[in-house]
Structure formats: structure tokens, C-alpha cells
Amino acid sequence: MPDKLYRDVCETVGQVRGLLENLQLLGVRHLPPAVPTEDLPVCVTSQDSGDGAGPCRPESLEEIRADLGDCQRCMLCEKREHIVFGCGSAAARLVLVGEAPGREEDKQGMPFVGEAGRLLDRMLFAMGLGREDVYICNVLKCRPPGNRDPQSEEIAACEPFLIRQLAAIRPRVIVGMGRFAVQTLLREKQAVSRLRGQWREYEGIPLMPTYHPAYLLRNPASKREVWEDLKQVMGRLRGSDA
Structure with a gap:
């Protein structure tokens, strides 16, 4: 056995022995068997794992999509x-939430395609990210007729x-994009122009x-404001790297 590997093994064994001795001093005589992750109950919301009801595991996106079904x-x-469920990384630190699928999204089954998607x-790209690094979805999974505003029952x-x-994803940051998405997520009726740029939860x-990309296509002067919002997001993500 190489000397370095031998020293590493001895160090690990010493750490384990010390941990067991400390547990013995605390009166611990038996360690419970580990519960297989797949046998844990599902955490339905991000707060479930901390509510004192015992350990649970997040659902997978595949399980949620299967439950949504047709x-x-x-x-x-x-x-x-x-149905436009969402796309991107299941381990994304950043989730972008839009309003509802448009015509092209409805045709392709993917969020944010067409000119707004580009x-x-x-x-x-300006943030140093690609679609594979984030998760993109909408508040609604189906297109409202004529792209009208969604109704409360929807x-x-x-x-x-x-x-x-x-x-399931447990992102560090969400970006709400567009009037309807922002007002729905925040339960607010104020204009996005008054809500953007301010951290909420x-x-x-x-x-x-922030503004929706489709809005920026009609109002390119607002791109500067969105970039300021995204710089705050980048700063928050960099601060969570540690």
C-alpha cells in the first residue's frame, strides 16, 4: 500500500474511533440503521424537511410530471x-418562472421558445449561464386561449x-419574469415597474x-433595468457558492 494512502486510512480510522468513543461517553450504545432515501416520505414543499415531522426526501421532477399526467x-x-412542464437542470441554483406558455411553447411543449426565448x-449567456445550468418553467403549464391572463381557478x-x-429543485434564487408571474408569486397587484429590482421571497x-423577455422586445430601453436586476441575481448566486 502506498505510504500516502496508508496514512490517509490510518487518519480516517482514528477519526472514526474518536467519534465512537465520544458517542460512548454520551451514553450512546447503538446506532440506528440508515434509512434508504427511497423509503423516506416525500417533502411536498421546501419547508417540510424542517417542520419537525421527521426526515423526508424531495420529490423528483419526474415524479411530479408523472402526477401531472394528461x-x-x-x-x-x-x-x-x-403541457409545458419545464426544462433545465434538476440541480439548478437559479429557476426562472414566466407567466404561461404562448403559441410556440404550446406547439413545442417547451418554455420560452421563439423570439422571446432567444x-x-x-x-x-451574459450571466455566464446556459439553459442546461438553470431551470425554466411557468406558473401555468397550459396556454390560455388567445394568450389572455390566467383565471383564478387556473x-x-x-x-x-x-x-x-x-x-424538488431547491434553488438558491428565483427570477419572476413578467407582470402576471410576479403578481401571482408575490400576491401583489402593483406594476412590475414598481416591484422589479427589489428582493422578495x-x-x-x-x-x-423583473420584466418578461417579450416585454423587452417591445420596450428595448428597459433592457438596462433588467440587466441591473440580473446583476443582483449574479451577486446573490456568487455569494452562495461557498
Whole structure:
């Protein structure tokens, strides 16, 4: 055995022996067997694991998508082409939440495609990120007819799945994009222009409200404000690297 490996093994054995001796001094005589992760109950929200009810595991995104199924929970199911669940990394530190699928998203089953999606890609690139590094989804999973504002019963049917997605991913930061997404997440009626740039929280996770990429296509002068918002997000993410 190489000398370095031998020293490392001896050091580890010494640390384990010391830990066991300390436990013995504390009166611990038996260690409970480890519970397999898959046997733990599911954490439905991000706060469940800390509520004193015992250990639990987050759902996987695959489990949540399977539960959503061919969703018939509201009337939006009647005219949609595809459910737009979300895409990106299940281990993302940053989740971007938009309003609802548009026409192209409904056709492709993917969030933020088309011209607004290409602008979002450029915004991510400027942050040093790609779609594979973040998770992107919407408050609603189905397109409202004519891209109208979602109705309260549609939000009530769909938002629990967003909450479960966030609990599964456990991101460090959320970016809420667009009037409807921001007002829904924050339970606010103020204009995004008054809410953007100020840190808030959703499900206990820091949230930065900002404009939707589609809005920036119509109002390019607001790109500077969004970049200021995203710089705050980048700073928060860098601060969580440790």
C-alpha cells in the first residue's frame, strides 16, 4: 500500500474511533440503521424537511410530471396542444418562472421558445449561464386561449405543481419574469415597474422580480433595468457558492 494512502486510512480510522468513543461517553450504545432515501416520505414543499415531522426526501421532477399526467384539472386542457412542464437542470441554483406558455411553447411543449426565448438565451449567456445550468418553467403549464391572463381557478389548479417543482429543485434564487408571474408569486397587484429590482421571497426562496423577455422586445430601453436586476441575481448566486 502506498505510504500516502496508508496514512490517509490510518487518519480516517482514528477519526472514526474518536467519534465512537465520544458517542460512548454520551451514553450512546447503538446506532440506528440508515434509512434508504427511497423509503423516506416525500417533502411536498421546501419547508417540510424542517417542520419537525421527521426526515423526508424531495420529490423528483419526474415524479411530479408523472402526477401531472394528461392534466384535466382546469378548462385549459380543452384547447392546449402540449403541457409545458419545464426544462433545465434538476440541480439548478437559479429557476426562472414566466407567466404561461404562448403559441410556440404550446406547439413545442417547451418554455420560452421563439423570439422571446432567444432573447432569454442571450440574457443567460451574459450571466455566464446556459439553459442546461438553470431551470425554466411557468406558473401555468397550459396556454390560455388567445394568450389572455390566467383565471383564478387556473392558477389554483396549477400553482401547486410549481411549488412542488421548486421543492424538488431547491434553488438558491428565483427570477419572476413578467407582470402576471410576479403578481401571482408575490400576491401583489402593483406594476412590475414598481416591484422589479427589489428582493422578495416565494416559498422561502429569494425572488427577484423583473420584466418578461417579450416585454423587452417591445420596450428595448428597459433592457438596462433588467440587466441591473440580473446583476443582483449574479451577486446573490456568487455569494452562495461557498
